[in-house]
Amino acid sequence: MPSAMIHLLVAGKIPGGEDPLFRLGSLAPDYLTQRAEKDAVHLRLEPDRFAALQKLAGRLDLRNPFDAGWLVHLLADLRWDTEVIPAFRASVSDGADWFPLYRKESHRAGYALYHRSSWGREAMRAVLEADLSALHTSLEVDLPALEGFRRMLFRKHEESPADSRSPHFPPEMLERFALETAEEAAKFLPQ
Numbered sequence: 001m002p003s004a005m006i007h008l009l010v011a012g013k014i015p016g017g018e019d020p021l022f023r024l025g026s027l028a029p030d031y032l033t034q035r036a037e038k039d040a041v042h043l044r045l046e047p048d049r050f051a052a053l054q055k056l057a058g059r060l061d062l063r064n065p066f067d068a069g070w071l072v073h074l075l076a077d078l079r080w081d082t083e084v085i086p087a088f089r090a091s092v093s094d095g096a097d098w099f100p101l102y103r104k105e106s107h108r109a110g111y112a113l114y115h116r117s118s119w120g121r122e123a124m125r126a127v128l129e130a131d132l133s134a135l136h137t138s139l140e141v142d143l144p145a146l147e148g149f150r151r152m153l154f155r156k157h158e159e160s161p162a163d164s165r166s167p168h169f170p171p172e173m174l175e176r177f178a179l180e181t182a183e184e185a186a187k188f189l190p191q
Helices: 004-012 019-027 034-039 049-061 063-090 098-116 122-127 145-159 171-185
Strands: none
Touching: 004 019, 004 063, 004 098, 004 122, 004 145, 004 171, 019 063, 019 122, 049 063, 063 098, 063 171, 098 122, 098 145, 098 171, 122 145
16 A cells, blocks of 8 residues: 555556546545455455456546556555565564554655655645546545545645655655556556
């Protein structure tokens, strides 16, 4: 589960990924707060997450930017959970609780993208300003909760330390992850 800015980095590598509703969709699955609901939406309860992702792709209108962004979010999480997190866990000393350390580093990496990239602030502002009245999706989305989520994300990034850095998730690693995820997403999205 990469941070919001890492999801926006991935979105920016996809043709059409600058669309505000695509960007919003690329963050939206994380608006849920209940762990069981979040795990179900992220397909973590499925025995084969990739097969479940393919099945979901067949049910969504992937010409719809929000739906396409939603799918790309789930793909990025699947790749991050299976490729990045195991390497991070292996880097943590035995006996240490890896998860709080991971969250701290993931947030630092996201805040660094927000403050130091040429696109970060504009991408997050586009999420904040995406027109929810133009949102048409077959997904069940609680619009007031989504509105609160995007405002919280914007505020959190605005208030984050401008000097954030993550030695565990440096910009070149994140760039490589984003490019590879975008290549994988291209197999799902209409051209």
